[in-house]
Amino acid sequence: MKFDLSDDQKLLQQRIGDFARDKIAPGVDERDENEFFDRTLYDEMGSLGLTGLCYSRDLGGSGGTYLDFALAVEEVSKTDDSLASSLSASVFLCQWPISQYGTEDQKQKYLKPLAEGRHLGAFALTERNAGSDVAGMQTTAVRQGGEYILNGGKIFITNGGEAETYVVFAMTDPAKGSKGISAFILPKGLPGFNFGKREKKMGIRGSVTRELIFENVKVPADQLLGAEGQGFKIAMTALDGGRIGVAAQAVGIGQAALDHAIRYAKERVQFGKPIASQQIVAFMLANMATRLEAARLLTYQAAYAKDEGRPFSKEAAMAKSYASDTAMAIATDAVQIFGGYGFSREYPVERLMRNAKITQIYEGTNQIQNIVIASALLR
Numbered sequence: 001m002k003f004d005l006s007d008d009q010k011l012l013q014q015r016i017g018d019f020a021r022d023k024i025a026p027g028v029d030e031r032d033e034n035e036f037f038d039r040t041l042y043d044e045m046g047s048l049g050l051t052g053l054c055y056s057r058d059l060g061g062s063g064g065t066y067l068d069f070a071l072a073v074e075e076v077s078k079t080d081d082s083l084a085s086s087l088s089a090s091v092f093l094c095q096w097p098i099s100q101y102g103t104e105d106q107k108q109k110y111l112k113p114l115a116e117g118r119h120l121g122a123f124a125l126t127e128r129n130a131g132s133d134v135a136g137m138q139t140t141a142v143r144q145g146g147e148y149i150l151n152g153g154k155i156f157i158t159n160g161g162e163a164e165t166y167v168v169f170a171m172t173d174p175a176k177g178s179k180g181i182s183a184f185i186l187p188k189g190l191p192g193f194n195f196g197k198r199e200k201k202m203g204i205r206g207s208v209t210r211e212l213i214f215e216n217v218k219v220p221a222d223q224l225l226g227a228e229g230q231g232f233k234i235a236m237t238a239l240d241g242g243r244i245g246v247a248a249q250a251v252g253i254g255q256a257a258l259d260h261a262i263r264y265a266k267e268r269v270q271f272g273k274p275i276a277s278q279q280i281v282a283f284m285l286a287n288m289a290t291r292l293e294a295a296r297l298l299t300y301q302a303a304y305a306k307d308e309g310r311p312f313s314k315e316a317a318m319a320k321s322y323a324s325d326t327a328m329a330i331a332t333d334a335v336q337i338f339g340g341y342g343f344s345r346e347y348p349v350e351r352l353m354r355n356a357k358i359t360q361i362y363e364g365t366n367q368i369q370n371i372v373i374a375s376a377l378l379r
């Protein structure tokens with residue numbers, strides 16, 4: 001068993017780390033404060049090849065692995081997890097289902113510009129009355145000749161309004177429950193496809209989360225993704241991959257919080273010595289680092305299983321659940337180590353604590369992850 005990253009993977013981490021230091025870090029607080037998604041930074045990540053890392057060269061990618069991509073998400077997340085969240089949602093949740101279930105035409109038309117980083121993608125599953133319970137969705141798609149007519153709406157959509165391409169789920173046969181869901185590719189700009197409320201969020205404020213509204217949207221039948229009725233499976237398999245991205249994002253947040261806490265604990269002097277010399281603080285740091293390493297290993301293991309073509313739903317759910325709880329715990333401890341300064345918005349750990357929270361919630365709450373893990377164990 002090998003635990004080392006390859007030289008290429010270390011080089012990738014270094015390249016992204018340099019980019020993050022030079023380009024991403026300078027405006028991270030302002031973007032959070034102003035709730036600003038900086039598309040130029042996303043475009044630059046595309047130019048660096050991050051949006052196409054795990055797709056083949058003929059589709060605009062560089063033929064890398066999902067583990068490479070998880071490393072990229074982690075590295076971006078250390079500096080700006082809002083940006084990591086936009087990247088991960090586009091690549092795992094929009095690009096991947098097109099790569100897996102799309103026709104050749106769909107891949108050339110939609111996946112290629114996404115993988116090349118010229119377009120941004122989104123995944124539209126959640127509805128007002130259908131969050132954890134995906135089969136409860138009320139958006140409908142009714143076939144009329146060569147088109148489907150979509151009506152309904154989606155909420156909490158990462159990259160909503162900013163993205164050019166949306167993988168959207170709708171009921172084509174409501175009587176069949178989860179087997180009556182189908183997936184569609186919707187480009188931005190289709191008549192009747194509009195954007196509603198932009199969420200004002202606790203964290204990841206540098207990424208956009210928005211409502212989608214469908215009013216008699218005419219979707220050509222060749223924009224059906226996969227087969228009619230295959231939508232639930234497409235959504236679940238996309239979320240399996242997406243959870244590796246959330247886990248990587250959480251590991252990045254945890255690493256950033258730990259780094260800040262170590263630096264501060266070595267500098268901050270109380271009772272005549274740095275607080276890092278107080279055993280109570282040193283032991284907190286030790287526990288934070290140990291949990292983080294376990295979260296990282298679970299994340300890489302899930303990505304590796306995906307790359308090897310093995311079942312990985314359980315592994316991804318474990319990684320997502322453990323890494324997100326870990327990020328929340330580490331960020332909270334980092335705030336504690338900073339004391340009053342940790343509660344101040346002048347220091348980055350309060351942003352990390354706010355941002356960690358969403359990793360326990362989106363792409364399935366951690367309660368849902370336990371359902372996925374338990375159902376795999378008991379199957």
Ligand code: COS
Pocket residue numbers: 125126131132133134178232233236237239240313362363364365368371372375
């Ligand atoms: N990968 C591939 N197929 C999957 C799948 C996955 N991860 N999860 C479910 N499916 C398939 C099932 O195998 C089943 O197909 P068949 O009937 O052909 O065997 C079909 O989808 C319907 O699944 P169903 O939900 O009826 O039963 P299961 O017992 O397989 O799954 C759980 C139960 C709870 C594990 C599943 O419904 C689930 O993962 N729900 C979580 C939903 C979720 O993540 N919500 C949050 C959304 S956040 S945007």
